[in-house]
Amino acid sequence: MEKFSSFIQTYRWLVILVTLITVGIAGYGASNLTFKSDYKTFFKEENKQLNDFLQMQKIYSKSDNVAIIVAPKDGNVFTKENLTAIWELTNEAWLIKYNSRVDSITNFQYSYAEEDDLIIEDLVLEADMLDDEMIARAKRVALSEPLLQKKLIS
Numbered sequence: 001m002e003k004f005s006s007f008i009q010t011y012r013w014l015v016i017l018v019t020l021i022t023v024g025i026a027g028y029g030a031s032n033l034t035f036k037s038d039y040k041t042f043f044k045e046e047n048k049q050l051n052d053f054l055q056m057q058k059i060y061s062k063s064d065n066v067a068i069i070v071a072p073k074d075g076n077v078f079t080k081e082n083l084t085a086i087w088e089l090t091n092e093a094w095l096i097k098y099n100s101r102v103d104s105i106t107n108f109q110y111s112y113a114e115e116d117d118l119i120i121e122d123l124v125l126e127a128d129m130l131d132d133e134m135i136a137r138a139k140r141v142a143l144s145e146p147l148l149q150k151k152l153i154s
Contacts, residue, residue, distance in 0.1 A: 108122065
């Protein structure tokens with residue numbers, strides 16, 4: 001350590017000059033750094049899944065979303081039959097290949113408090129357990145929730 005500190009003290013102007021030159025070169029090189037947000041940069045050109053996805057985009061569109069619209073004939077989504085159908089469709093949609101998200105009124109993350117506990121759960125947990133009280137609660141929550149109005153519920 002003494003040799004090092006002695007070297008710095010003896011050749012301080014040289015050390016300062018070399019440090020400034022090094023910082024200048026590093027700063028110049030840093031100006032060439034870029035960030036690419038394109039997900040394709042993370043894959044090799046021969047990646048099968050990426051090529052399949054790009055081929056699908058050429059055929060259909062570049063949208064990453066698929067919407068399945070359910071419109072009951074009677075206009076009432078909040079019946080046991082309709083909520084069960086939406087619940088089953090939501091569960092099946094999770095099985096679609098390359099899927100990463102499914103949004104539905106049945107799996108909407110509803111939160112409420114019970115005493116000191118904060119409960120967060122799907123709006124419809126199990127379709128076969130639906131009763132009139134649960135359907136009324138789901139309707140009340142869904143129709144008063146800004147995240148669902150005009151988005152998942154017309």
